[in-house]
Amino acid sequence: MSTTLSRTETYSLLSLALACVGVLANTFQGDGEPLIASIAFSGLAFCSCYALIRWLGQAFMRRGFKGKDMSKLKQHEIPETMGAVCAMVYLFILVFFIPWPFYKDIVAATSGGGNRDVMKDLDAVETGRLLHRFPHNKLASYLSAILSLQSIVLLGIGDDLFDIRWRHKVLIPAIAVIPMLVVYFVDFGVTKMVVPTPLRPYLGELFDLGWLYYVYMALLSIFSSNSINILAGINGIEVAQSLVIAALIVFNDVLYLSPFTPYPHPATDSHLFSLYLLLPFIGVSLALLMHNWYPAKVFVGDTYCYFAGMVFAVDGILGHFSKTLILLLLPQGFNFVYSAPQLFHLVPCPRHRLPHFNARTGLLECSRVEFKKPLARPIAECLKLLHRLRLLDVEVDGEGNVVSSSNFTIINLWLVWFGPMREDRLALGLLGFQTACGLLGLFIRHRMALLVFTQDNW
C-alpha cells in the first residue's frame, strides 16, 4: 500500500472536507441545525480517517501490527488493527460535535464556584424539527456513550497487544459498557419493559426488570460485539456488514423523523440521538472499507469488530430500540448458533475456519474439518440430518461413519450452497443476505408489532 495519497485522492478529500467545513460554518448562521452538522461531521470523519489510514499504515507495521492475507496468491504483509485509527477519529468527531445538539446558552449567568443561577427555559431551546436541540440533561447520556466506546477501544487495543484468551475476550464488551450502565442508572434508571399483549394477564402492562435490565444491556453489548467478531475472515466482511446494519438502523431512524410522521413524536429525540452516533460511524467505516475491500490493503483487527458492535449496542440502548437491534443482528445470531458446536468443542474445531483458497482457480472453497476420531453416535446423526437439510456438507465413508464436514460458519455454508467463488463475490452475497434479513426484520417489527403489542410506537 502506498503511504501517501495520490493527487486525485488529495484533491477529492480536500474538496469534500472543504465542502463539509463550509456546511458547518453555515450552521453558525441563525440557530444551527444539528442534523446538518452531523452529516458534515461525517464527511470530515470520512476524509480524515481515509488519509490517516494511509499515513499511519507504515508506523503500525513497524510496531508489529501486521499480517498476511491467506487467501491471496502473493502474500504481502499489510497493516493490521487499522480499526483503531477509525475508532479514534470517530471518538474525536463525536466530541467536536457536542456544541451543535447541546446548546450552550442554557446557562446564562453564574455566581462563580460552579453554580448556575439563571437557566433558560427548555422551550426557548427546542425550536422546530431539524433545528431540534437536546435538553441539556441528555448530555450525560451522550458522554457516557463516548466513554463506553473509548473504553472498548482501550480494551480492544489491550487485546491486540496482549492476546487475551478467548474466554476472557468475550467479556470485554461487558466491561466497556459499564460507564454507560452506571450513567443510565443515575441519569435515567428506567428498567420497566412494555409487556406483550398475550402475557399481560400474568405480568401486567409494564414489567419492572430491575437489575436484570442491566444484565440485559450488558448481554446485548456482548452479543453485538462478538457476533460481528465471529462473522469475519474474508476481505471487507467485518466493515461491510457493520455498514449494512448501520444503514438499516439509519433507515429505521429516518422513518421516525420523516415529514410523514406526526410531530412531536415521543421517540424523536431517541432517534435523532441514534443518528448522531451512526452517521459519523458510517463515515469512518466507509473510509476503512475502501482500504479493506477485496483485495485488502489493510486489516481491521478485533478492535474494529468490538468497536462497531459497541456502537450498535450503545445506540440501541440509548435510542431505546434494543429489540429492533436484535432483529437486525439475526444473521450474526444465526452464525453464532451455527458455530456453537465447534466453539464449544462438541465437534473438533480447527485453528482456522476461513474458507480454503484454491491457488489454481483463484476461488475460495469451503474449508473442511476432518474427524480423525469417530464422532459420538448422536452427534454424527445430527450432522447427517444437517446435511439432509442442506445446512452442512458431510462426507460419509462406506461404513456410514462421518469422516469430514464443512466448517460451521455461515461463510462456509454460503460456499456449500453456491459453490466456489471469488472472495468479493462471496462477501457481496453475504451482504445481500444481511440486507434482505434486515429489511424483513424491520418490516416485521413495524407491521407485526401490533400482533403482540397494543400499538407500534412509530
Add this chain to the structure above:
Amino acid sequence: MSTTLSRTETYSLLSLALACVGVLANTFQGDGEPLIASIAFSGLAFCSCYALIRWLGQAFMRRGFKGKDMSKLKQHEIPETMGAVCAMVYLFILVFFIPWPFYKDIVAATSGGGNRDVMKDLDAVETGRLLHRFPHNKLASYLSAILSLQSIVLLGIGDDLFDIRWRHKVLIPAIAVIPMLVVYFVDFGVTKMVVPTPLRPYLGELFDLGWLYYVYMALLSIFSSNSINILAGINGIEVAQSLVIAALIVFNDVLYLSPFTPYPHPATDSHLFSLYLLLPFIGVSLALLMHNWYPAKVFVGDTYCYFAGMVFAVDGILGHFSKTLILLLLPQGFNFVYSAPQLFHLVPCPRHRLPHFNARTGLLECSRVEFKKPLARPIAECLKLLHRLRLLDVEVDGEGNVVSSSNFTIINLWLVWFGPMREDRLALGLLGFQTACGLLGLFIRHRMALLVFTQDNW
C-alpha cells in the same frame, strides 16, 4: 520482581479491600455519604492497582514494555509503562463512584422515549454537609473529566507504542483536554476572570477572556503534564512528586470543607469535586510508588506523567482553582525554565541528562555536558554568572573558556548543592523541597490574596 503476591501482601490487601467494601455497603444505609464512599473507593483503588501491577508485569515485559535501570549495579530488565495499569484502575474507580455523588432518584418517572416527566426538587437531594450530593447537571462535567483522562491514557499508550517525536509529544495533553473544553463550553461556558485590584481601573471588575480562556486551559494542561514529565529520571520521583502535589491540593480542598469554614460556601461543590478526583488518584499512585520507589521494581512510563499532569489540570479547571494549581507546580515550572537552554538547544543537550551513577561508591553524581565546540561569548558569560549564583557547576580551562557544566535539571542542581548521594536520599530531598514550596505557595495564596484581590474566596 515476583509475579505473585506474598501471603502477607495477599492478606493485607484482602483485609483492606474488605474493610472498604464494608464501608461502601454502609453508605447504602440512610442517605449515603459520597465523601466516605470516595475514601473507600480509594482504598479499593490502592488494593486492585497494587495486585494488578504484580500480576501484569510479566505480560508487559513479554510485549516489549521493559527497560533497564541505569543507576544500579545489577541491571535487570523490569516492566515499563505500568502507569497505564494505574490509570485504567483509576478510570474504572471513577466510573463506579458515579452513583454516590449523583443521585439516581432525581428522575422519578418517565413516559418512555427518554423523556423525564417528574423531577424531584434539588433541595430534596442536597442534604447536609458530608452527605452533600451534586446537582445532576454536574454529571456532564464529571464525565468530561473522565473522558479527557481516558483520552490522555489512549494517546499516552500510543506514544509509548509509536515513539512520537518530542515536539508532537508536547501537544498530546492539548488534544486530550479537548473533550473537557467542549463540555465546559456547552455546559458552563463562563470565561470571565476576576481582575486583580491594581488592574481594575483599566479592565473593570470582571474581564471576559472569551476564547482565550480555552487557550489558557489547554496551555495549563500542556504545562501540567509536561512539567511532571520533565522532572523525571530517578526511581520514584515521577510518582512521589505527583503524590506531594495531590496531597497539597487535598489539603487546600479540606480547608474549604472543614467545620471552621462557614457553610454553605460557594466553593464547597468545586472542592468536593476536586476531592472525588484526587482521592482515588492518591490510592493508585501509592500502589505504584511502592513498586517504583528505590530500588525500582517497575517503571512508570510517560503514560503516568501525562496522566498525573492531566488529573491536576482537569481538577484545577473543574475545581476552579487553576491559579492555585500553578502555584503548586512552581518547582516543576522552575525546572522547565532551568532546562530550557538545553531543551531549545541554546546549549548542547546530551541524549540523557540523568545523574551519573558511580558504581564504586553506589552514589549518584551530577552528570555533565562537555562543550566540544567553544560556546558563543554571551552564553558562556551567562553560564559563568549562573556558576557564581550557585545555580550551575561550570568548569573553565586556563584561557577562561567554559569546557563543561552540570546538566540543566533541578535533579543535577540538587547534587551540585549537596554533593553525591544515594538515589532515594536524592528523591527525598527533592520531595521535601517540593513540599516546602507548595506549603509556601498555599500560604501566599490565602494570606496575600487580599493584597491583589478584594477578598479571598476562602
